Amino acid sequence: MISEKLPREFYIRDVLTVAKELLGKIIVKRTGNNIFSGRIVEVEAYDGNIDQAAHTYIGKTPRNEIMFGPGGFLYVYFTYGMYFCCNVVTGNEGVGNAVLLRAVEPLDGIPLMAYNRFRKDDVSPKEYLNLTSGPGKLCKAFNITRTHNGTDLLGAEIYLLGADDIPENKIITGTRIGIKKSVDLPWRFYLKDNPFVSK
DNA sequence: ATCAAGATTACCT
DNA sequence: GGTAATCTTGATA
Numbered sequence: 126m127i128s129e130k131l132p133r134e135f136y137i138r139d140v141l142t143v144a145k146e147l148l149g150k151i152i153v154k155r156t157g158n159n160i161f162s163g164r165i166v167e168v169e170a171y172d173g174n175i176d177q178a179a180h181t182y183i184g185k186t187p188r189n190e191i192m193f194g195p196g197g198f199l200y201v202y203f204t205y206g207m208y209f210c211c212n213v214v215t216g217n218e219g220v221g222n223a224v225l226l227r228a229v230e231p232l233d234g235i236p237l238m239a240y241n242r243f244r245k246d247d248v249s250p251k252e253y254l255n256l257t258s259g260p261g262k263l264c265k266a267f268n269i270t271r272t273h274n275g276t277d278l279l280g281a282e283i284y285l286l287g288a289d290d291i292p293e294n295k296i297i298t299g300t301r302i303g304i305k306k307s308v309d310l311p312w313r314f315y316l317k318d319n320p321f322v323s324k
Numbered sequence: 325a326t327c328a329a330g331a332t333t334a335c336c337t
Numbered sequence: 338g339g340t341a342a343t344c345t346t347g348a349t350a
Contacts, residue, residue, distance in 0.1 A: 205332050206343025261332050303331055
């Protein structure tokens with residue numbers, strides 16, 4: 126099967142639809158001779174219109190303006206003084222919605238991910254499962270930072286590849302992690318029994 | 325100018 | 338189970 130880049134239309138849709146369909150898709154990052162890729166196994170949706178936990182709930186600011194742009198761009202933010210988190214913007218221009226990529230299953234570039242995370246290229250089985258099993262971890266592994274905020278996912282550096290949709294019975298829905306507002310919205314989606322889902 | 329909070333993680337008991 | 342680490346952001350003055 127040859128996978129193709131997800132088209133703009135994939136992203137210009139309802140954030141909950143995109144969030145669920147992002148499960149199983151492949152994120153690729155190419156820089157020079159290096160290539161990273163991973164299969165998306167856990168996501169969360171954020172909708173600035175009704176969701177107090179979304180960065181866009183307060184309206185447009187310098188930090189969140191990418192989220193108000195058209196879908197298919199990357200929104201990367203810095204948090205807790207230490208970590209970056211990586212989001213896929215969805216919907217039309219003017220809509221402040223995005224999907225947080227919370228965990229991926231490593232595919233290509235595993236030794237490089239290991240170096241980025243642990244400063245070594247051989248990892249124990251336990252460390253392997255810990256490479257990309259969280260939003261801050263996967264950004265560290267892929268070396269995604271503030272310079273990637275606003276990256277067009279239809280460009281050459283970072284993009285997503287299509288894959289078969291995941292059957293509904295393999296998707297677990299739950300409440301989001303690490304937030305203090307709108308805590309009851311069931312907008313976290315992850316692959317059942319996947320070992321790379323965050324804890 | 326100052327401040328509190330934060331879409332997290334690693335390490336501790 | 339708990340919490341320290343670390344710094345940007347947006348709000349208030």
